[in-house]
Amino acid sequence: MQAEIIAVGSELLTPARLDTNSLWLTQQLNELGIELVMKMVVGDERERLAAAVRAALERTPLLLVSGGLGPTEDDVTREAVAQALGRPLVFVPELLEASERRFRSAHRVMAEINRRQAFLIEGAEALPNEVGTAPGQWIRQGERAVVLLPGPPGELKPMFSRHVLPRLAPLVPPLVIRTRVYRVTGLAESDLDQRISPVYKRYANPATTVLAAPGDIQVHLRARCSSQQEAEALLEELGGQIEALLGDRIYSRGEPMEKVVGELLRARSATLAVAESCTGGLLAERITSIPGSSDYFLGGFLVYNDRTKIALAGVPGELLERHGAVSEPVACALAEGACRRTGATYALAVTGVAGPGGGSRTAPVGTVYIAVAGPEGVEARCFRFLGDRERVRGFAAQTALDALRRRLLVSSRAPAAAPPQPR
């Protein structure tokens, strides 16, 4: 089966914005064995959008339209698709009531304009929006199907997964697709590819894709077979070789680092605190982005100058004077202070120069010390990250979490009383 995607929104036709929903949707379609043959971006113009919808449905049996379902005048998707299909819009009182309930539960009054979102194209099924106010729509036209989805990714994704996938699956012949993801840190993309490409290039199936973000590379394997056993066997064959080549640089099968570290802490009934200088809260923000993280994360310190490093985290002033804030002894003192003052089993500390200013000869921009304190003692390492402020902070947070992951893996192999294992 073939599909097209139309992203609606004049802002997506400006030099500063891209339609990224289509990437995620493509992935979802591909996993069902549906091929994307064209995608389009159309502005908030009803006539033009109606023409694009009509043309797409003439050549392709499945059309996904994202965006333009909001309450305002420039949200024209409902009207345009109705026009393209030659069907009227129908007011559905239940949708209005649901929307009013939603506003009431937030102690707000629903603006009259939200009535627009209570209109369905005749014959459409409403797709519930658990996150926002605009419902989606699922419309069959003979053998064809049109799906209207809200533009915000946080609304589009759950709606597609919960309400569109189950409706699409019966329309396509079963093709078994099994994927495996390895998430890797501590290697540059080119180094990783040099290691594993001689292996994965021997396989057309599974197909291998390498996606790189700062400090976080994903290796995707994707097997397409007629049976699940066959697909699993292929993944196991290629995956086993990749695991052997990358070892403990692989930190998960898809979960983010903060989840992996959280699970290791939980399994050990251990707790965590942080003391952040240059990451300024990013490390804690990542840790606490995981629901239930209060089971192991206690809190910590944001220490953005010398005074707070001393007053909050208890770093001795003479250590700062002698070594400077961006140094191994200060990183260690921050981690120990966070452990001591919060009572946590482990603590992570980050101190460095995120830039663009603040660099010096001994600590140029990108220099970051990361310390881990725990029952086995405290240890700091120096890193030099390349890139702008955001990238340096991102690398620093990821590397700090990885340092804790490695410490926890070692500590599980050696009881706390034994001397630390050489690594």
Next chain:
Amino acid sequence: MQAEIIAVGSELLTPARLDTNSLWLTQQLNELGIELVMKMVVGDERERLAAAVRAALERTPLLLVSGGLGPTEDDVTREAVAQALGRPLVFVPELLEASERRFRSAHRVMAEINRRQAFLIEGAEALPNEVGTAPGQWIRQGERAVVLLPGPPGELKPMFSRHVLPRLAPLVPPLVIRTRVYRVTGLAESDLDQRISPVYKRYANPATTVLAAPGDIQVHLRARCSSQQEAEALLEELGGQIEALLGDRIYSRGEPMEKVVGELLRARSATLAVAESCTGGLLAERITSIPGSSDYFLGGFLVYNDRTKIALAGVPGELLERHGAVSEPVACALAEGACRRTGATYALAVTGVAGPGGGSRTAPVGTVYIAVAGPEGVEARCFRFLGDRERVRGFAAQTALDALRRRLLVSSRAPAAAPPQPR
């Protein structure tokens, strides 16, 4: 004048790749006063591409096609566009010779396959490619124009600048474009639109676009005129009315909230600390994402359980027992503790239930108390945010920054010693 862009390449229809050439091209077109009305991605399929080109030219006078000009079988752009225009391809010996010279100068032998690149659509002008081997093409068809460009950005950009811009400029009347952005918080998108749409709908020029993210709405005005004065006057006329309607809900002309708050602090030589519970570092992360934020941000506390609220931020234990962690008195005590223990002029505190777990009858998921402490005293407010964990945390951080912004604006009108102004 209006334009469309078609990006050609099956790889651009995979989940991992985006057409980014179109962003740069859009910028170039906009600067000439040419408006992009649609963009498309088509795979390496001749028939489908020919149909897309034909349809685009029926509705729009200028079409840019990028990619598919290479030497291999799956480079179908030349053939597809020739077919769409109903013109033959013509072999141009000079193009072949130029290509052979290029290979010779690199001491390489030209593969026979490169002959394909020596074909022009009848009537086309060849656009020299100083970087790669595939020439571009410039084709007039009556009042319409089609431009074929190579896909690699390093070839497309210089070719467009040197050979396409000079051909496009005479086709369009001189046009000046000026834009203005308002960033707004503290209003739902529908409420904002209800307030300002009666005004902006009276204007086709400037065109108004409303972009909404959680807690952060952008209103873009875009004036297109024949002179700069005229454009500025139109922006001032519409902008002034929007400013009057939205008042201090407008927090900037484009800069993010954390930048605005940072500048207000800097202008007052004031400093800031935070105490974060449910935002878990997000608030500080946003503040410190601004280069130079160490001039005013001192640090603070991550207090993810009762114990750290007491031990780190100095919240009295009996306050927690009596009111619970998610309460006005605890929010105030957190902000006061952060001020006192860091010596900051101001402190922000956030305590709430981000979910999905942890909700109670008195404090359901989404309940967040935000406190501001400063020389004028301490004040907390309760909010009920809708959405998932990420959304609640995002709203909470944005609302906390806005609370500080409002406090700082008031404090600039009243000296610190005077009683607070009614708001």
